[in-house]
């Protein structure tokens with residue numbers, strides 16, 4: 001298969017149309033067969049449930065080329081599980097068993113020409129989503145839904161090395177107690193846009209959101225979970241019902257314990273104790289880990305000993321090990337790598 005003529009290493013993170021998307025419709029109480037489409041537009045009634053009441057959930061994963069030339073995705077079974085949990089919370093019908101993996105496999109295989117070559121640092125970003133598609137005006141779930149997967153090639157997250165970022169403690173919350181913080185729903189992002197735009201305007205890279213109940217504990221940023229490293233090399237991640245369960249974070253915790261022999265802890269992390277950690281990182285599919293050099297809490301600066309020039313040493317080990325596993329340079333735990341071609 002011939003690759004598209006794309007300057008892979010200079011790609012940004014933007015939408016670039018590929019040849020195929022996947023589409024399946026839910027009508028009369030059942031999902032249809034579904035299949036590939038070359039139509040990249042969606043036509044909806046003006047009153048569609050997604051447009052009026054934001055009834056939509058999504059996932060994000062990447063397809064990439066390993067060391068030995070295979071096209072793979074990383075732990076897509078967990079995206080499947082999480083999409084089902086998100087859908088259930090918003091009264092969206094779950095997909096038939098096996099459908100998610102079948103659809104991801106099909107659409108990535110069909111777009112193989114857009115999967116960047118090994119070593120380019122670029123990946124094919126895969127975005128599955130489900131939305132209420134029929135007209136709804138009274139507040140209730142839609143009766144009809146569409147499940148789509150779009151693919152778009154994206155560039156290396158860190159161009160020229162991973163520079164530590166500066167984040168601020170936000171005065172906005174990203175989730176309500178007992179709300180939807182633990183599902184991947186578009187509505188969680190809509191309400192974070194004002195916070196991120198103002199953070200950028202004020203010179204910060206991201207927002208640190210506190211727990212919405214007491215505003216004393218660390219939750220996550222708009223799209224990534226926290227990892228902290230203690231001065232005695234323990235890996236700590238915040239525990240809360242309103243954090244989105246990141247697959248990258250769960251994988252890194254496993255790697256820390258099983259591959260690096262580090263102690264791991266998932267527990268409540270108070271903002272007051274953050275100054276005592278040695279390293280800090282944000283984890284998510286896009287970057288795997290973005291190192292955090294500084295957290296600013298209303299003028300008070302918390303500077304991690306790892307500094308503003310490079311990733312902390314333990315963060316770096318975690319990053320190298322997980323990316324090594326993903327790329328096929330280090331043996332993966334059973335079931336982590338889903339081979340597509």
Ligand SMILES: *Cc1c(COP(=O)(O)O)cnc(C)c1O
Pocket residue numbers: 060184220221222223224225244245246247248249283284285286
């Ligand atoms: C998607 C997402 C993450 C990262 O999850 P991954 O599965 O690691 O990509 C973290 N926080 C939020 C709010 C998210 O939406």
